[in-house]
Every structure is written in C-alpha cells, then in structure tokens.
Amino acid sequence: METEEDLLTLLHIKFYHPQQHCKGLYNSLPLGTRSRCSADDPLRLGRDAQACTYSLVDHKVSRKQLALNAYRTPKSPDMLFSIQNLSQRGRLSVNGSSLGYLERMDLPDKTLIRFLEYEMVIIRESGEAKTSFEVDMEVLTVPPSRETMVFGHQL
Template identity: 35%
Template sequence: MSSFEDADTEETLTCLQMTLYHPDHLQTGRFQAIRFCHREKLPSHKVVNFGRHSSTCHYIFQDKQVSRIQFSLQLFRDFNSSVLSFEIKNMSQKTSLIVDNHELGYLNKVKLPPKCILRFGDYQCLVEKQDGESLTFFETQFALSPTCLLQENLWPLRMPVPENGPQSTLYSTLPTEMDENEL
C-alpha cells in the first residue's frame, strides 16, 4: 500500500470572503493591518473580533471612529445540521451595525446570510460564505473594493416600499401636478 492510499482525506474549509470599502481608505491606511488576497485558517471554536484594539481584535481597523471591538463573528452549527453558519454580534455601544437592512444595537446578534452587506459608520463590507466540510477549521479571505459596495452590487439602502398595503395610502394622498385646464 502506498502512502497516498494511507493519507488522511483533506476536507474543504468553510471560507468567509470579505470585501472591504471605506470612502477614504487610500489616504488614511485604515486597512493596513489586514492581509488582502490571503486565506487565513482559524480554529472553528475561535471568536473573531474586528475593531481597533490590537490586543483583543484579530482584524484591526486603524481608525479612531471604530470601537475597540466593533463586532465579533462566531461559528456554530444548527441542531442536526453539518453546515457551519456564522453569527455576528455588535460589540459597539456607540455605533449600530447594519446587516443587510437589519440594524443591530449593542450586544444584538444575528445569523449571517450566505451573502450580505455589513455597514457601520462609513465602512461597508460584502460578506460571502463558501461552505466547506471541516468542523475543525474555517478560513477568512479579504479583498479591497475601490468603489462603493452598495452601488457596485445594486444593494438597496432601505427596505422596498410595497405597492399595496398601509404605506400605499400615504402616497395616494400626496398632491399631484395638474394642468390649469383640468380644474
């Protein structure tokens, strides 16, 4: 028997790909502590903190407007599921964290969808999860966007207004433009 046959089967890792944007990231070096275009392998039990405090955060934003710990990510598995999911928790007492269109206050947490936009202050982050098989490790990978992610991905800034429903009566009472001859 060859060593190839005896080798452990390599499991694929769940990867969280994060594309970052800030309007003046080129001038300020906000992301200089983050390694871009590099996959980093982390243990699945690790809580990953994002913020400006270098001793408590794994990923550091060099910006005084960012909280010491802005938000945290933690892996979990739903009951009777082999798929790994991430929950995100807002750790900032001063700044809300917006996940798609859901605003999280201090210590609020939510399950991350497979693809979403995170926003806090002027920061935007497109998060995309690629599923893997391993329950022991996961990976992160960062990219930098030169353009606004909300415009680039045509992401809505607000929840869409339904055509029918309670808000539609509000719009029907607004004044409309009329020609003088219609009076």
C-alpha cells in the first residue's frame, strides 16, 4: 500500500505557444500547483475538458490531442512514460521524431514535444510510489527550441 511518505514520480510539463500572452490558452490548466494522477489512467491532453485530464482553450487543438501512459518494466523500479498521438488531423513531434495517429513512443527523462504551434517540455523525476505520480505545469516565456542545443541535438 502506498503511503504519504512514498516519493512520487514527478512530471514537470512546461508549455509554450507564440500567442499565449493574449489568448488564455492555459486557463483550464492547474498552473503552479502539483496534481496527483493515478498511474493506471492515461493522462490525456486536448480541447475536450470532458474526455481529457487537462484541456487547452484552443479550437485548433484536437478534442483529444495526446496521451501520456505510465508503465513499469520488470528490470527497473522506476515509473516510466510513453506518449501517444490521439489526433487524426495532426502530427506530433517527439524530440524531432514524428508520430502519426495512434502511434506511441517511450519518453526519455527530458523530452521536447511539438504539435500545431505548441512546444512542451516534459521532465521526469523518479520516485518510489507505484500507483500514482504528480504533475507540475508551468508556462515558459521563450520557446524551448530557441536554445541552440536542446536534448543533445541541434535544432
């Protein structure tokens, strides 16, 4: 049984969009507070607040844009994550690799994700808890891809 003392895996999710300062895109996100999520439920991000764990206030975003799935392997105590593209209309880029509809990829500890005009950085901090994890969201003031060396390769 998981206790309050168990250190939860933490996903830092950082968003950037060129018009974020004037559009209220992130009004539905719990910015600046940690949210606890069950490891057996996918974390969905999209426009539809009913179907998604977190929603973006943007008519260009798909109803269900992407899902993060927690998983574990027999060889590691760490909670790991994969990302799946849920959008039939658009591609999702994960560290420069393109994912089509329903395609899935394992996430490294630090990841740059792009869809539409959005850039997201996801950083995973390991924890011991096995049934839940935490999410911490924030908004970046500059695009993470603007850095010359991001995630080990030139962008």
